[in-house]
Amino acid sequence: MxxxxxxxxxxxxxxxxxxxxxxxxxxxxxxxxxxxxxxxxxxxxxxxxxxxxxxxxxxxxxxxxxxxxxxxxxxxxxxxxxxxxxxxxxxxxxxxxxxxxxxxxxxxxxxxxxxxxxxxxxxxxxxxxxxxxxxxxxxxxxxxxxxxxxxxxxxxxxxxxxxxxxxxxxxxxxxxxxxxxxxxxxxxxxxxxxxxxxxxxxxxxxxxxxxxxxxxxxxxxxxxxxxxxxxxxxxxxxxxxxxxPRDWVWTGSVVSPATGLWYPDAVTGDEVSEGQTIGRVIDPADGSEHKVTSPATGRILYGMNGLTVAPGAELAAIAQPSD
Ligand SMILES: [Zn+2]
Missing domain, CATH: 3.40.630.10 (Zn peptidases)
Structure with a gap:
């Protein structure tokens, strides 16, 4: 054909x-x-x-x-x-x-x-x-x-x-x-x-x-x-x-709560647990800080490497093996 x-x-x-x-x-x-x-x-x-x-x-x-x-x-x-x-x-x-x-x-x-x-x-x-x-x-x-x-x-x-x-x-x-x-x-x-x-x-x-x-x-x-x-x-x-290959399921994703500078404590490949602080977004003007916590337990499969972020920027996506 x-x-x-x-x-x-x-x-x-x-x-x-x-x-x-x-x-x-x-x-x-x-x-x-x-x-x-x-x-x-x-x-x-x-x-x-x-x-x-x-x-x-x-x-x-x-x-x-x-x-x-x-x-x-x-x-x-x-x-x-x-x-x-x-x-x-x-x-x-x-x-x-x-x-x-x-x-x-x-x-x-x-x-x-x-x-x-x-x-x-x-x-x-x-x-x-x-x-x-x-x-x-x-x-x-x-x-x-x-x-x-x-x-x-x-x-x-x-x-x-x-x-x-x-x-x-x-x-x-x-x-x-x-x-x-x-x-x-x-x-x-x-x-x-x-x-x-x-x-x-x-x-x-x-x-x-x-x-x-x-x-x-x-x-x-x-x-x-x-x-x-x-x-x-x-x-x-x-x-x-x-x-x-093994099946995994997404468990959570985190977006930036503010405009500022992203300083991660946990990076792609790391295991994190729900509620754990995984980084901070710092306001470069006054140094005020937004703590970012993980909404889920799992491994960070992808994450933000850049320093400067706007509200809604994806900071980390978390997943776990499903079996
Ligand atoms: Zn793409």
Whole structure:
């Protein structure tokens, strides 16, 4: 079957790389896409990177995967969008778009008549994500964010879908698999789950780093996932899974109560208990201090590395093994 997105087409056994212009109202962006149409039938797998700026590992791995995949070796179709949000990736290098200060991963499935980032989300969702039989969205700890690598997914009211999604999440081979208790909200993988698509979030790397070994880790995980889906043969070149995946559940998250300077006492990777002081936000003008306590017991899976924070800035996300 011909694989078509916008003006890009790939016949069976062919790979097409190009860009599609997307009108955001105030400007037009060029969305890069790699369409790999396999020589055998199989599922359509959609992979997005660069939904946020400053998260380079997913952009690198998606681009490399698009270059490496040979349609002769592929069963099904692989659609790769290495830079899903060009304004945030190229200009702001932050989670929010410099066009309108909107975090695109809070507004999926988007709005065709909305602001620029909502329009971009709607285009990506309708044209790229909604056609998937499986979907992986690649993220990292941003420039001021420490993070332990993990795979995330959302539970829905459909137990059969949840089982397939959990298996997809485990297939990546990362040590930590985090499930959210519902599929609400504007994350792309949550919106995809609401459509009945097995969808995962893969978080690799931290602090805006772009080490080749991080890209290697992610590429290995993507190959394991594609093999799990029957898209590629058993990969010969991937590193063995060091620690078997284990299910974790989010137990709490902490945001800054004030504008000021963040001095953490507990950092990413640390175990914390409910009520424990994990840091302070200091007002640089008068030295007054807001104590920040943990709302939950668990391990900090990602946290704020930056010094300067505004109210609502996420300081720490806490999770625990669920078994
Ligand atoms: Zn992100």
């Amino acid at each position: 011909t694989l078509t997105i916008g003006a890009l087409r790939a016949e069976p056994g062919r790979k097409t790389r190009g860009t599609i212009p997307v009108d955001l109202g105030i400007t037009t962006v060029e969305i890069p896409l790699v369409l790999v149409n396999g020589s055998r039938p199989g599922p359509r797998v959609v992979i997005t990177g660069g939904v946020h700026g400053g998260e380079f590992v997913g952009v690198d791995a998606a681009t490399r995967l698009g270059g490496i995949l040979d349609p002769d070796d592929v069963g099904g179709q692989v659609v790769i969008c290495p830079v899903a949000n060009p304004p945030a990736v190229y200009d702001g290098r932050l989670g929010k778009s410099p066009l309108d200060d909107v975090n695109i991963n809070r507004v999926f499935p988007g709005d065709r008549e909305g602001g620029p980032t909502e329009r971009l989300a709607a285009w990506l969702f309708e044209n790229v994500i909604a056609g998937a039989d499986a979907y992986a969205d690649l993220h990292s700890g941003g420039i001021d964010e420490t993070l332990l690598d993990f795979v995330g997914y959302r539970l829905t009211s459909d137990a059969e879908l949840d089982a397939r999604t959990r298996a997809l999440a485990h297939s990546v081979g990362y040590e930590r698999v985090l499930f959210g208790r519902n599929a609400e909200g504007g994350n792309s993988h949550a919106a995809a789950a609401r459509l009945g698509i097995p969808a995962i979030l893969v978080e690799t790397g931290r602090l805006g780093e772009r080490h080749p070994e991080q890209t290697r880790t992610l590429l290995d995980g993507l190959y394991r996932m594609l093999h799990h889906l029957g898209v590629v043969a058993e990969p010969q070149h991937t590193a063995p899974v060091a620690v078997p």
